[in-house]
Amino acid sequence: MKKVILSMVVIIAIVFTSCKNEAKKESNSATTTMSKEMAMKDISFGVRGNCGMCKRTIEKAANSVEGIANANWDKDKKLIKVSFDEGKTDVMSIHKAIAASGYDTEKVNGDLDAYEGLPGCCKYDHSMEMNQ
Numbered sequence: 458m459k460k461v462i463l464s465m466v467v468i469i470a471i472v473f474t475s476c477k478n479e480a481k482k483e484s485n486s487a488t489t490t491m492s493k494e495m496a497m498k499d500i501s502f503g504v505r506g507n508c509g510m511c512k513r514t515i516e517k518a519a520n521s522v523e524g525i526a527n528a529n530w531d532k533d534k535k536l537i538k539v540s541f542d543e544g545k546t547d548v549m550s551i552h553k554a555i556a557a558s559g560y561d562t563e564k565v566n567g568d569l570d571a572y573e574g575l576p577g578c579c580k581y582d583h584s585m586e587m588n589q
């Protein structure tokens with residue numbers, strides 16, 4: 458069910474993006490600020506974690522990737538929303554950066570040494586459901 462919702466979101470995002478592309482083609486006077494917006498991509502994916510401290514670590518890791526405009530991890534949903542510049546980075550780089558800080562993402566397992574270094578309250582359960 459979640460996969461269905463996720464793929465619907467992706468489809469809507471693609472449709473929305475292509476509509477914006479159409480709009481841009483129609484107006485040749487599109488400004489540079491508009492093309493900057495066009496390059497930004499919004500994604501979300503599951504990331505395990507427990508608390509507010511996890512939130513800071515996860516978001517800091519995501520924000521350390523060049524091209525990330527915004528990162529917001531939802532503690533209850535175990536989900537991060539990221540806006541990034543597709544010209545500067547890609548989805549896997551964001552997953553890897555978060556995993557390197559010790560946190561599991563949907564695609565990359567968290568670095569175990571970094572996990573060991575996390576405060577006790579942040580030692581999340583590796584079987585925790587993500588993207589709730």
Ligand SMILES: [Cu+2]
Pocket residue numbers: 506507508509510511512578579580
């Ligand atoms: Cu924590």
